[in-house]
Structure formats: C-alpha cells, structure tokens
Amino acid sequence: MNAPELTEAEHLGLYLRATDTGDEWWRVTVADRPQTYRLEHGVQHAQGNGAVDIDLVVDAENLRAKLKKWHREGFVFEARGAVPEADALQRAAFMPDLQRAAAQRRAGAAAPGAGLGPGSNSNSGEARAATVRIGEVDVPCGAGGALVPRVNPAYLFSERFNDIVEDIVENKRVMLIGHTGAGKTSLIEQVAARAGHGVVRSNMNGQTTVGDFVGFWTVKGGETLWVDGVLPTAMREGLWLIVDEIDFAEPSILAALTAVLEPHGRLTLKEKGNEVVAPHPAFRLFGTANAVGAMSQFRHLYQGANLMNEAFLDRWRVYLLDYLSPAEETDVLVRTLAPHMTPTVAATLAAIAADCRAAFAREDLASAFSTRRLLDWAELMLRTGDPERAAGPAIYAKVSPEDATLIRGIIRHHIAPAE
Numbered sequence: 001m002n003a004p005e006l007t008e009a010e011h012l013g014l015y016l017r018a019t020d021t022g023d024e025w026w027r028v029t030v031a032d033r034p035q036t037y038r039l040e041h042g043v044q045h046a047q048g049n050g051a052v053d054i055d056l057v058v059d060a061e062n063l064r065a066k067l068k069k070w071h072r073e074g075f076v077f078e079a080r081g082a083v084p085e086a087d088a089l090q091r092a093a094f095m096p097d098l099q100r101a102a103a104q105r106r107a108g109a110a111a112p113g114a115g116l117g118p119g120s121n122s123n124s125g126e127a128r129a130a131t132v133r134i135g136e137v138d139v140p141c142g143a144g145g146a147l148v149p150r151v152n153p154a155y156l157f158s159e160r161f162n163d164i165v166e167d168i169v170e171n172k173r174v175m176l177i178g179h180t181g182a183g184k185t186s187l188i189e190q191v192a193a194r195a196g197h198g199v200v201r202s203n204m205n206g207q208t209t210v211g212d213f214v215g216f217w218t219v220k221g222g223e224t225l226w227v228d229g230v231l232p233t234a235m236r237e238g239l240w241l242i243v244d245e246i247d248f249a250e251p252s253i254l255a256a257l258t259a260v261l262e263p264h265g266r267l268t269l270k271e272k273g274n275e276v277v278a279p280h281p282a283f284r285l286f287g288t289a290n291a292v293g294a295m296s297q298f299r300h301l302y303q304g305a306n307l308m309n310e311a312f313l314d315r316w317r318v319y320l321l322d323y324l325s326p327a328e329e330t331d332v333l334v335r336t337l338a339p340h341m342t343p344t345v346a347a348t349l350a351a352i353a354a355d356c357r358a359a360f361a362r363e364d365l366a367s368a369f370s371t372r373r374l375l376d377w378a379e380l381m382l383r384t385g386d387p388e389r390a391a392g393p394a395i396y397a398k399v400s401p402e403d404a405t406l407i408r409g410i411i412r413h414h415i416a417p418a419e
C-alpha cells in the first residue's frame with residue numbers, strides 16, 4: 001500500500017485483520033466536508049457485529065498516515081467496492097439532512113397537541129395545561145392527587161433521560177431494561193412526581209393474576225359487581241401504569257397489554273360483555289425488565305424471566321438504562337445524604353461501585369452492585385462511621401462468601417484502614 005500514488009477516493013473501503021477476539025476492521029468513507037474522511041473502527045466478534053467504537057474525521061494527509069500505519073499493523077484492504085462513490089455521497093448527506101429535519105420538527109413542536117393531560121387537547125382558546133421542564137423537555141402537568149409519587153429532591157435527571165421523557169410526552173410506550181437498582185422505576189416516578197401524574201405499579205413477578213390486572217366479578221351484599229383491574233383503572237383515570245418485571249408476566253396478561261400498546265389502543269373487557277375501555281389522554285403505560293432484549297445475556301441472573309418475542313418488543317421504545325456514571329453517582333450520594341456526605345467520601349464510594357460493576361461485567365462477581373445498595377451502604381456508614389461494619393447488612397449478607405471476599409478486597413483497595 002503506497003498511499004501517495006493513489007487518490008484518496010481510491011482508498012475508500014474496508015480494511016481488515018484477524019485477531020484473537022475476532023475480525024478487527026477500519027472503514028474509510030468520505031466525510032461531509034470536502035477533503036475529509038471518516039474513519040470508523042470496530043471488532044466483529046463471533047456473536048455478531050461489534051459496535052463502532054472509534055469514529056473520527058481526518059484530512060487527506062492524516063488518512064495517508066493512517067493507511068501506512070494499518071499496513072504496518074497487518075490490515076488488508078478488503079473491499080474497494082464496499083462504499084461506491086454514490087453511496088458515499090448519500091451516506092455523507094444523511095446526517096446533515098437528518099439534523100435539518102430534526103431542527104424543523106423541534107421548531108414546530110412548540111405547538112400544542114402532545115396529548116398529555118386533560119387540558120392539552122383544548123381547542124377553545126382557553127389556557128393550555130401548564131408544563132414543567134424536566135431536563136430539556138416540557139412535560140404537561142397532570143391532575144395531581146394521592147397517587148402522585150413524592151418528589152425526591154436528590155434525584156438526578158441525567159442528559160441521557162431526555163429522549164425517554166420526550167417519548168412519555170409523545171405517548172409512546174416506554175420499556176426500561178437494565179440491572180436491578182439501575183433506576184428504571186425511579187425515573188418514571190420522578191417524572192410523574194414533578195409533573196403531578198398519579199402512578200400505579202403492578203409487579204408481574206409474584207401473585208398478579210389476570211383478574212387483578214384486568215378485573216373480575218364479585219358478589220357483595222347479594223349483588224354481583226364488576227371490579228376493574230389495575231389496567232382499566234389506569235386507562236379510565238389517566239394514571240401512569242408501570243408494569244414491573246414485565247418479562248415474568250403470564251400470557252393472558254400480555255394479551256391484554258398488547259391491545260393497549262398502540263397510543264390510542266382500547267381494551268375490550270371480554271368478561272364484562274365486551275365493554276370497551278378507551279384510554280384517558282393522560283394514561284401512560286410503562287414496562288420494566290431486567291433480562292429482556294439487549295439484557296438477555298444476563299438472563300441467568302434473573303431466574304424465571306421469559307424471553308419476549310420481537311413483535312411484542314417492537315410495540316415499545318425499549319431503553320437500556322445503565323447505572324449512573326461515577327460522577328453522577330457521586331452527585332446523587334452527596335445530594336441524597338446531605339448535609340453529611342462529603343464529595344470526597346462520595347467519590348470514593350462511587351469508584352468502589354464502579355469497580356464492583358466492572359468485576360461483575362468480567363464475571364468475577366456474580367452479584368450486581370445497584371445504586372440502591374450503594375445509597376443504603378453509604379447511609380449506614382454515616383451512622384456507624386465504619387464502612388466495613390456497614391457493609392455487613394448492606395452488602396456482604398446479600399451475596400455469596402466469594403463475592404463478599406472480592407468486594408471486601410475492592411473496598412480495602414480504595415479505603416485505608418483507620419489509624
């Protein structure tokens with residue numbers, strides 16, 4: 001490969017080399033400014049195509065230097081035809097086009113009609129329902145009431161949550177997946193708390209029957225009465241329904257849910273003479289799960305979870321909620337345990353949590369380390385002044401002896417013993 005003798009356009013394509021972990025590749029395409037090139041890098045594992053982990057734009061000179069370097073490293077030019085010029089131009093045009101379209105949509109989105117809350121469909125010139133700003137999104141306020149969760153003033157709305165909050169406003173069905181204690185339920189509850197929407201929760205990993213969920217007939221004082229289940233109740237009253245651990249739901253419950261997964265989907269109460277329940281405009285439906293979709297690799301940790309079929313999943317926006325970053329978790333610790341928690345202590349605790357999660361990802365640890373566990377441990381250590389003693393009930397007693405030993409090692413690595 002002698003770069004200067006060819007034009008850069010002739011170097012567009014794919015460069016490959018085999019490694020122990022899979023095929024490593026670089027892809028060269030034209031970038032959106034003249035004389036610039038986009039370089040993407042990834043590794044294709046046996047399990048499938050790895051994500052792009054490096055994505056940069058370089059000039060022609062830089063590209064030539066890279067080509068030489070890859071040549072030295074054993075990369076072989078694999079596919080010149082892989083990115084023909086027309087495709088490359090179209091590819092380069094995509095992001096600018098999309099960004100223009102998105103900016104136009106944002107400019108138009110200030111108009112009413114998102115449909116959240118009773119007042120938002122008003123067409124009579126009366127004032128629109130008030131909104132609260134959550135992150136970068138204006139969320140229409142609900143009717144309030146006893147079912148509105150309590151605001152957690154220490155709750156941190158990460159920037160990553162903006163898309164989810166916007167989906168809620170747009171009446172999309174949102175499923176949050178992630179490890180236990182990553183913050184799935186609290187995200188929904190804190191949006192509802194701030195916007196004044198009532199929330200009901202129904203956990204599928206337990207005794208929830210289709211009767212509890214959809215409704216049942218009962219006899220009271222000699223009279224036969226229908227009792228609405230949690231789903232029709234939420235739909236009629238405009239509540240937010242969180243179906244927790246949806247991957248444990250029994251098929252009859254999933255069948256009832258499927259009917260209301262469309263934004264205006266109605267529920268037919270077959271047991272009640274096919275009465276049709278139409279959703280209140282403020283009704284929202286959420287699912288949470290630990291081991292669905294992208295989390296399926298952790299199914300062995302969440303015994304009994306069902307695989308959900310793709311047709312069902314495709315009716316949701318599914319977000320993988322990862323643990324907060326160490327900086328975010330430090331912030332949450334300081335705010336939750338104010339005024340006693342100091343930023344330095346918090347940063348150390350967040351670093352310990354991050355190390356435990358890394359050990360978990362390497363499968364050195366069998367137990368996940370949740371934000372809930374971290375907060376609980378921190379709270380107890382403020383009371384006892386002793387991280388090791390506090391770790392007993394907050395951590396060690398909940399995990400295997402091997403895991404406890406490893407976690408103790410991680411903690412000692414970060415915390416020198418007191419004098």
Ligand SMILES: Nc1ncnc2c1ncn2[C@@H]1O[C@H](COP(=O)(O)OP(=O)(O)OP(=O)(O)O)[C@@H](O)[C@H]1O
Nearest residue numbers: 154155156179180181182183184185186332371372
């Ligand atoms: N962004 C955040 N800001 C402040 N606290 C948070 C945040 N995210 C999570 N937490 C705290 O972590 C704890 C666990 O969160 P949550 O109950 O939402 O987890 P979860 O993902 O629903 O867990 P599970 O799968 O076990 O139901 C909560 O008590 C909450 O206070």
Ligand SMILES: [Mg+2]
Nearest residue numbers: 184185244288
């Ligand atoms: Mg939860």
